[in-house]
Amino acid sequence: MLAALLVMALGAVVLGAALGFAAVKFRVEGDPLTEKIDAILPQTQCGQCGYPGCKPYAAAMAKGEADINQCPPGGDEGIRKLADLLGREYKPLSAEHGVEKPKALAVIDEQRCIGCTLCIQACPVDAIVGAAKQMHTVIAAQCTGCELCVPVCPVDCIDMVPVAENITTWKWKYPVVAIKPVTTQ
């Protein structure tokens, strides 16, 4: 009886120590759920969701404070993925946060740019290059299309130009299933 108790107690101590060690050694930095949600969000960093970027919105969703249908750039597909991940019901994009638009890039009309640097300060991903009183330009490959630079420009020289399809971004269409006409006598 005593031996059995001792064995059990010893087991408890050993396993407890192992667990404690593992908790310290394999500690997960950050919040894994937030990371997972953040991986789904489009990283446009536009703030339309009501949070100052995708990560804060992800954190709010992870805490259950925010709904899953507040990100217009992510669109319908994004909401579906979030619903899948979080085990919540799908719901359409909330109208108060905006509408889903085709992706566009900011283009600065370089003739009109006065070099005020305001757009540089607004751009969340450093996609604009320029310097005070120098012409500015957008690095197309880095622009996320968040539109944050558009309202701050004092001479209104930034336009959002929709991204056109080209040979490399063209996609094969979903095969159309031919429907056989039914002839009635």
Place this chain on the structure above:
Amino acid sequence: MQLFDFNGGVTPEYHKEASTQSPIAVSPAPSRNGLKNFLVIPLHQSIGGTPRPLVSAGDRVLKGQRIGAADGDMSSAVHASTSGQVVAVEMRRMPHPSGLSALCVVIEADGRDEWIARQPFDYHQHTAAETRDYLRDAGVVGLGGAVFPTHLKISPGKGGKLDTLIINGAECEPFITCDDLLMRERAEAIIQGVVILRDLLAAGRALIGIEDNKPQALAAMTAAVQAGGHQDMAVVAVPTRYPAGGAKQLIRVLTGIEVPHGKRSTDYGVQCFNVGTAYAIHEAINLGQPLISRIVTVAGNVAAPRNYAALIGTPLHTLLANSQPLPDTDRLIMGGPMMGITLPGDEVPVVKATNCILVGSPRLFPPPPPEMPCIRCGECAKACPADLQPFELYWFSRAKIFGKAQEYHLFDCIECGCCAYVCPSHIPLVDYYRFAKSEIWANESEKAAADQAREQYEFRQLREAREAQEKAARLAARTAAGRAAATNALAMAPVTAPAATSAAASAVTSAATPVTEPAQTPSPQAALIAAALERARAQQVQPANTTNLTPEQQAEIAAIEARRAQIRTQAHPHLPPDD
């Protein structure tokens, strides 16, 4: 020699006789009889980056002159196919199923066909890297249809040498005969290309695989190998079965090596090149001629099916004119009936990937019967040469469950069409795979863009935090300096008081508190104001660099100011005056 077998495959009707009756003809030469002739040369003709244009409208170019420089190493150069004048560098419709346009160099041929200075490249005298760069700049790409830049394939793999070099002359797809004719007519040149490849790759042996339905090509190639006295080369007849010309299938048939899913053949000591590519390598290295033309089969619904040596950039209507498409022609296909793509029109140019133009008609290719549900009969799996389960791929692609499709090795599908060929339900299976693949690629590039944006955003936040910190540090430093200055000011108060304004006086008074009570620190703001005033005073005494100007200097400044004002009005003519 022992041959092996690959799983699956089909034996469709080959239709190869018609276009092999006459020898290779030269496609209509540019600018004959004073007729204007234009070549449209797309810049993007290989896998990888789009070359940068090196010419602009109005330039005169020579035949073989580089007009597009490779964009990085994962790219391949393009060249003018004849001499003439560049009339435009503009967007033109591409031989692509989308019918979209891409940047092309349009050359008006002058009919003289004047070459650049051609110089052979002695690869024995150069390092492997230099030879690769040379081939990249000569625009040599895989001519079997995949147009993968050849220089990227010329690396001997892990061991530093290759066991087997495989030269692909199987040409298994119906209607296509360009490699057949090339082997019949230019076997020596191909073998010279194989010699170069063998040397560059340090290959132990070279096997040239040709389907046994091409006896003349087999004979010509065997004769060329014997004439060259190459002991380490063998021409091997492989059984005729589609797709024996797939790289993995031919490797399997000739060596018995089965390259696993997602592995490279070089890891197993084998590398495979098309005969056309070997020929292009010979031309580039031994003759100094970049890749500016290729053999194209014109077959199908035409009066005179034939092979043409066509310049890259030849519009299809020019190429097709001599073969006379029949009146009921309803489509043009680039490639063969199994893997080909339907072209958007006949004005698109011949590109490096154009091995065949198959002219179609409703008689030749009747519309497919309507698609029926999959009955999971497994015929497709039996026919698949890549050992996949096409019905599973179909199911997941159709349902857009792309992750699962990838788990079933969607990207090992070579789009050979065997599965769709045998499917009793007439499901256009390959269309679903193409759809799924392009969706997955698009998702991946979106994901990469999002990851980049996240990184940029986090970097920016880091930088902003650092800047805020630095600013705070500067503020603290200035506060300290200001405190010292304030102490000084107080000490000298009787002397400087008359010069100070009332505001400064109040600042000094407030800053003076700590001096009367040394234990207390001054409010940083007050100290700052005092320090700023101190600086302003110091500046007032200093002479400005705009005083004591000579009349000439003043005139110059006035002129500059006038010019600036003029530029300002020019720059904003559209702005309302009140802006």
